Amino acid sequence: MTKRNLPLLTACLILLIAMVVGACSNAADSNNEGGNATNAPSEATNSPSNEGTGNADKAAFPRTVDSAGGEKVTIDAQPKRVALVHWGLTQELMNFDLDSIAITLPFTEKQSFLGTEVYKPYVAQYDDVVVVGENTQVNLEALLQYDPDVILAGSATNKDIADQLKQIAPTVFIDEEQTNVWTDWQGVMTQFGAIFGLEDNVKTKIDEASAQVEQAKQQLSGVEGKVAYLQVRDKSIWLQGTAYSGDYYEPLGLTPPKEAEGEGVELTLEGLSAINPDHIFLGYFNYNDKSLAALSDEWEQSEVWKKLKAVQSNQVYAIDGELAFGYGPISRINGTDAIVAALKK
Structure with missing residues (x-):
């Protein structure tokens, strides 16, 4: 197929008209705050993909x-x-x-x-x-x-x-x-x-998490006694302290044993018996793979274990310790859900 070329003069006139129309259009848009979004400044391409987060101004780069x-x-x-x-x-x-x-x-x-x-x-x-x-x-x-x-x-x-x-x-x-x-x-x-x-995406996430904690606190308002969170490993068991698991105590309206203040401690069965909490959460690190060992399996065969208040009142709960005791919002959200589900039974 043979291409047909426009005469040079005609092409120049078309180009000139296009430039004039474009200039007028841009001038109109700059004076019209409600103008079409397709004529927005090029910085808008740096806006995040999250719709409705209101980040258009804050997302300006560099x-x-x-x-x-x-x-x-x-x-x-x-x-x-x-x-x-x-x-x-x-x-x-x-x-x-x-x-x-x-x-x-x-x-x-x-x-x-x-x-x-x-x-x-x-x-x-x-x-x-x-x-x-x-x-x-x-x-x-x-x-x-x-x-x-x-x-x-x-x-x-x-x-x-x-x-x-x-x-x-x-x-x-x-x-x-x-x-x-x-x-x-x-x-x-x-x-x-x-x-x-x-930035606005972060605010939304934090506000959602705060609302979840407040709701959880209301749901757990009737829980009485001391609550202990235990990190269960294959050869050791640790009492989770408020320094790392504080989100699961005061914000939820729950009371830790005094031994949980600070970083917590490694426990023996006799040590747990001395604390004798009203509620025990066993945070298993083999929760998703039962082929791995858990020291609590041995403890549960002992008469000392069977005499614990939490055991006798059926207030011992199994949770995924690797998830619940992890660092960050995914762990805290899921850990809070697990605690509420256990204590509401």
Whole structure:
């Protein structure tokens, strides 16, 4: 087929008319606050994909954010591929709508939570969930291959590889002296939200969690006596302290034994008998794999166990300890649900 060329003069006239019409249209839109959204400024393309979160203004990029040690980090565009090399903050990250994430796991990938029913909906929202390390060991080669838009790290947890991380991508360090990353998930998420331009998304999540806790407290208002949360391992059992499991005590209107104040203690059966709580939660770390051992199985055969108040009144409850005693909003939400379900029976 032969292409037919317009005469040069005609083509020039068409181009001139198009330029005039476009200029008039832009002028009209700039004076019309209710103008068509298709004529909005190009910065709107940096808005988050979460509809109705009201982040259009806050999501403007580039933006400069604070990093530990007084450093400032410039984020050129809204991150879509985010790498987190602090193994303890995965739950906070999984509450954000991103395209892809890379994470380090507390244990091995085989032992990880990624395949559990609780986490499946969170994992499914991403195009990719790439594992780039275990605990404090980060696979820098895998991280480089992942090619993140931004890296999130801990000032203490990842201090030994700080320089290497910065060479791979812009890296923001959460100041672990200023933020207790193990208990203050709201503070961690607030900092993540500022990096991603999703501040309003964070507020919504925190408000929802606060409402859930308040509702749970009302549902548990009739519970009396001391409540003990036990972390059940294969060869040890620990009384969860208020320093790490405080969300399950005062905010829910429940009373801990005095031995649970602070970080808690490792227990013997005789030690548990001395505490003799009214309610006992057995937080099994073999909850999803009964082929693994649990020390409480031995205790339950003892006459000392059978004489406990909680045992005699049928107020001993089994929960998933690996989930409930984990760090972050996913653990706290599910742990609260499990506690309410047990104590309302």
